[in-house]
Amino acid sequence: MNKLLPLLIGAIGVLLLATLMLVILPAWQLRTSQPPAQLQPYTEQQLLGRQQYVANGCIYCHSQQPRSTGQTLFDGARGWGRASTPGDYFYDTPHLLGTMRTGPDLLNVGARLKSRDWHLTHLYQPRVIFDWSIMPSYPYMFEVKDEAARDDVVVRLPAQFQPPDGRVVVARKEALDLVEYLLSLDRTYPASHEELQKRDRGYDHRPETAAADGHSG
Numbered sequence: 001m002n003k004l005l006p007l008l009i010g011a012i013g014v015l016l017l018a019t020l021m022l023v024i025l026p027a028w029q030l031r032t033s034q035p036p037a038q039l040q041p042y043t044e045q046q047l048l049g050r051q052q053y054v055a056n057g058c059i060y061c062h063s064q065q066p067r068s069t070g071q072t073l074f075d076g077a078r079g080w081g082r083a084s085t086p087g088d089y090f091y092d093t094p095h096l097l098g099t100m101r102t103g104p105d106l107l108n109v110g111a112r113l114k115s116r117d118w119h120l121t122h123l124y125q126p127r128v129i130f131d132w133s134i135m136p137s138y139p140y141m142f143e144v145k146d147e148a149a150r151d152d153v154v155v156r157l158p159a160q161f162q163p164p165d166g167r168v169v170v171a172r173k174e175a176l177d178l179v180e181y182l183l184s185l186d187r188t189y190p191a192s193h194e195e196l197q198k199r200d201r202g203y204d205h206r207p208e209t210a211a212a213d214g215h216s217g
C-alpha cells in the first residue's frame, strides 16, 4: 500500500509527458500554419457534400494524398497531381487522407473531371462509364420520377440504363452536394517553397546540405 503514492506520481507523469509530446508540442509547431493563397475555404454545400463522402465510405477505396516521386513513380504519371503539402489540408478537419486505393486518388479530381453530369452518371451507376468498374452504385442518392420538375437535375444515361416507361432519374440533394464537393477538390496550384520545405523536411531547419549529409550517413 505504501507504494501507492510513487505509482500515482509515475502514472500522472507518464500521462503529462504523453500529452506534452503528442498534443501540446504538435499543436505549437502547427500554430503558424497558413492556408495557401489559392486554396478556397469550402462553401456550405461543399461541406454538406463532404459529409456525404464520409457517410458513404468513399474513404474506404479512395485516398486524398498524391505521393511524391520519391515514394512512387506512378501518382504523377497517372495525372493525380503533385504530392500534397500540409497547407493543402488547411480547411480539412478531420482530413480524409485515406489509406486504401481501390480507386484513384481524389485530391485533385475536380481539376481532371470537371463535369457535374459525368459525376452524377458515375455515382448513379459507375458501369455506365466503365463496364469493368467495381465501384458501388449509389441509387439512393437519386430518385426515379415519371417526369422531371423544372428545377430537377436529370441524370444522363444511355438507353439501356434508363428506367422503363419513359421515366427519368433525377439527382437528390445528397448527390448534388457530393458532386459539388468532388468538383471543389483541386490542389493543382503550385506549392510555395515554405510548404515544400514542411512537406519534405518537416521542422528540420538545418541548412539543406547538412540535412542531406545526415540522411546519407
Ligand code: HEC
Binding pocket: 052, 053, 056, 057, 058, 059, 060, 061, 062, 102, 103, 104, 106, 109, 126, 130, 133, 134, 135, 136, 138, 178, 182
Ligand atoms: C469499393 C471501392 C469504392 C468505393 C467505396 C468508392 N469508389 Fe469511387 N472508384 C472506385 C474504383 C475502382 C474506381 C475506378 C473505376 C471507375 O471510375 O468507376 C473509382 C472511381 C471514382 C471516381 C473517378 C476518379 C477518376 O480519376 O477517374 C470518382 C470521382 C469516385 N470514384 C468517387 C467516389 C465517391 C464520391 C465515392 C463514395 C460515394 C466512391 N467513389 C466510393 C472504387 C470505389
